[in-house]
Amino acid sequence: MEDVAPDDPVGDAPVEWEREAVARGMVVYKNEFAMVAIGRHETSSGPRLQIVDLASGAEVYLDPIELEGLTRLRHQAFAPLLDPSDVVVEGEPDPDQV
Incomplete structure (x- = not known):
């Protein structure tokens, strides 16, 4: 774990x-x-799978059908969720196709 200053409540x-x-x-x-x-x-x-973000306290409960749906996604589908700027960086266009 990282060191946190004692006077830092967050x-x-x-x-x-x-x-x-x-x-x-x-x-x-x-x-x-x-x-x-x-x-x-x-x-x-x-039953539900409970996932809690320990940094923010946000949580979600996923049922089995939602979990099954996650197995069909490719990692690329998660990119918009992981981009902290809310703008997913797209690759440069292929010069041969411009």
């Missing part, structure tokens, strides 16, 4: 959320760009 939030997620039996995945917790959430209509 910086401490992901660390606390990570501890809480682990205490609730969730699995935490993280790298230098993101930190998410994954867990199973039971509902009256069946």
Whole structure:
């Protein structure tokens, strides 16, 4: 984990959320760009995969049909979701096709 200044309340939030997620039996995945917790959430209509962004606290619950749909996507389909500028950089046009 990265060092966070003690007087930085926003910086401490992901660390606390990570501890809480682990205490609730969730699995935490993280790298230098993101930190998410994954867990199973039971509902009256069946189980859901719970994904929590530990930096912002945003969460989503995906049912089995939504998860199946994710398996059909190519990695390129995720590019608009991952671009922090909200503008996906497109490649240069092929000079032979201009």
